[in-house]
Amino acid sequence: MATLNGSAQPRIDTRVRIGSARLKNPLVAASGCYNRGAEFARVVDPAAYGAIVLKSITAQPRLGNAMPRVAPTPAGMLNAIGLQGPGIEYFLTHEAPALASAPTAIIASVAGFSVAEFAAVAARMDGLPNVVAIELDVSCPNVDREGECFAADPDSTAAVVAAVKERVSLPVIAKLTPNVADIKPIALAAQSAGADAVSLINAVRGMAVDVTAARPVLANVSGGLSGPAIRPIAVNAVWEAAKVLRIPIIGMGGIETGRDALEFLMAGATAVAIGTANFRDPLVPLRVLRDIEKEAERRKLSTVAALTGLAHPSFATKTGTR
Amino acid sequence: MPAHQQSLEDATLVSREFIAPGFWHLGLRSPHIAGRAGAAQYVAVDIPGDFAVRLPLGIWTADGDTLSLLFREWGTRTERLARLPVGTTLSLLGPLGNRFTTPTSAKGATIVAGGLGIVPFWLLAKEYQRAGIALEVIVGARSKDLLVGVDTLRELGITIATCTDDGSDGTQGNVIDLLRARPKPDLIYGCGPPAMLRALCSFANERHVPCQISMEETFGCSLGTCWGCVVPVRRGCDQATGYPRAPADSRAYDLARVCIDGTVFQAADVLWQR
Numbered sequence: 001m002a003t004l005n006g007s008a009q010p011r012i013d014t015r016v017r018i019g020s021a022r023l024k025n026p027l028v029a030a031s032g033c034y035n036r037g038a039e040f041a042r043v044v045d046p047a048a049y050g051a052i053v054l055k056s057i058t059a060q061p062r063l064g065n066a067m068p069r070v071a072p073t074p075a076g077m078l079n080a081i082g083l084q085g086p087g088i089e090y091f092l093t094h095e096a097p098a099l100a101s102a103p104t105a106i107i108a109s110v111a112g113f114s115v116a117e118f119a120a121v122a123a124r125m126d127g128l129p130n131v132v133a134i135e136l137d138v139s140c141p142n143v144d145r146e147g148e149c150f151a152a153d154p155d156s157t158a159a160v161v162a163a164v165k166e167r168v169s170l171p172v173i174a175k176l177t178p179n180v181a182d183i184k185p186i187a188l189a190a191q192s193a194g195a196d197a198v199s200l201i202n203a204v205r206g207m208a209v210d211v212t213a214a215r216p217v218l219a220n221v222s223g224g225l226s227g228p229a230i231r232p233i234a235v236n237a238v239w240e241a242a243k244v245l246r247i248p249i250i251g252m253g254g255i256e257t258g259r260d261a262l263e264f265l266m267a268g269a270t271a272v273a274i275g276t277a278n279f280r281d282p283l284v285p286l287r288v289l290r291d292i293e294k295e296a297e298r299r300k301l302s303t304v305a306a307l308t309g310l311a312h313p314s315f316a317t318k319t320g321t322r
Numbered sequence: 323m324p325a326h327q328q329s330l331e332d333a334t335l336v337s338r339e340f341i342a343p344g345f346w347h348l349g350l351r352s353p354h355i356a357g358r359a360g361a362a363q364y365v366a367v368d369i370p371g372d373f374a375v376r377l378p379l380g381i382w383t384a385d386g387d388t389l390s391l392l393f394r395e396w397g398t399r400t401e402r403l404a405r406l407p408v409g410t411t412l413s414l415l416g417p418l419g420n421r422f423t424t425p426t427s428a429k430g431a432t433i434v435a436g437g438l439g440i441v442p443f444w445l446l447a448k449e450y451q452r453a454g455i456a457l458e459v460i461v462g463a464r465s466k467d468l469l470v471g472v473d474t475l476r477e478l479g480i481t482i483a484t485c486t487d488d489g490s491d492g493t494q495g496n497v498i499d500l501l502r503a504r505p506k507p508d509l510i511y512g513c514g515p516p517a518m519l520r521a522l523c524s525f526a527n528e529r530h531v532p533c534q535i536s537m538e539e540t541f542g543c544s545l546g547t548c549w550g551c552v553v554p555v556r557r558g559c560d561q562a563t564g565y566p567r568a569p570a571d572s573r574a575y576d577l578a579r580v581c582i583d584g585t586v587f588q589a590a591d592v593l594w595q596r
Binding site: 032033034035039040042043044055061063064067068069070071072073074075076077079081084085086087089090226227228229254276277278279280281282283 | 327328329330368372373374375376397398399413415539540541542543544545546547548549550551552553565566567571573577582
């Protein structure tokens, strides 16, 4: 099992709050990248993460998109998996029981194609062992509104969040898409509807063309771009949302190093998620946490939470609270 | 799920050889991975530079504390890898994926490789030699300059029949033509481009010959978590994922991950129609 020198005894309080959920540290394994951590456990202890977000679960089983589904791109990766998954019934019967022995806190992720579907699936996630929050992948197409993405519209986003809040007691996190002109009204709509936090950002829409075959690389034509290529877009989305929100932000998009994570924290994020970088370096959570702690120490801060918003004028007190 | 023993290891590039236009052979000192590598397993290589995901490459040879990679330049990551100086430290994750299985007693087996599909067969040939089981090898490519690795396999003392589409080496024709012209094999191993593998599976399935193939897809995570490299397989087979059907879903297949459920699949399990 790998460990990094100097990460043995944290002298800094690394805990953060996401609504009523308290995470032992601000690092979250992003949805769709980590399963429950078992695959990574062969080379790193998944308990390095403060929480693991599960792959999104839908009401029905889904086969996902045709192949190819992934394409490496400069400093990034395109994916169009298409929410392949077993559906909520199978998940509850065959996968949820194993959550009792999860290596760290679990955030369940729900995807749906109607408001009712989100609410029904989320309600059944409430109360599962070690599940401390529910993340809503509101970047799906809304079949009740001609396939428009929920997170492209403040009202649709609010409708999903409100319907889920009515059915669950756990904190609810809305994961928003960056594929909008202005993230602020969407983030505000989620907050007004009762969201306990927002995750920023989901993958950025993109595509690649195979010029030898003269056709799109992905069978789905377009996909979601992740990796360092999207980091500046993500940091800006966090910065913009932090201007108007009072709920915590989980920042994500291309984080590979402690310095990358600090960008998000200082721009206003309370926690950060790491996705694609796990594929390149499974030890990434150990490195990132060590470097965040070092930075807090260097600044003579006693908590990691105090790093939040250090670069942002909305956090004028420089103490991590507004 | 097969038992996995994997390492994240800093390997040292100990040799770099240009073997044909576009083809490279790299030697890497990587004791933990080399010592455990099996036929058809691969390593995920962290290429220095602005690359977000590791590059999966099949393990060609593994001997003592050193393994080697035989690959073709086909994108920015392989171009970069081919130009790293000897002495470079590279992070490898491996050995990944399942392996070809060797029967404890067999009359003999036939290996069918297309182009770079020869890669998993050095390790398999060594296993067969250790077990003292007869092995015949057929390697095909479009033309002579795309037949790589054949000499290295021949150095093991193995008889290899080659064929090329243009007749520039061996018999003119493809590997299936060559297979048809021979007595029916007892067991087949295959690796190569999708069209060849598909034809090989038809050949084996029609004749009820057990056949294992090693498949290739673009991988995202190489660890089984991103679901980017799935292949439809017969429902209920060993590698089926076991997801339940949606109401009114009459499909007869499941989706398996090439990176972790494979890369080796039974020809009888792989469904090509999708």
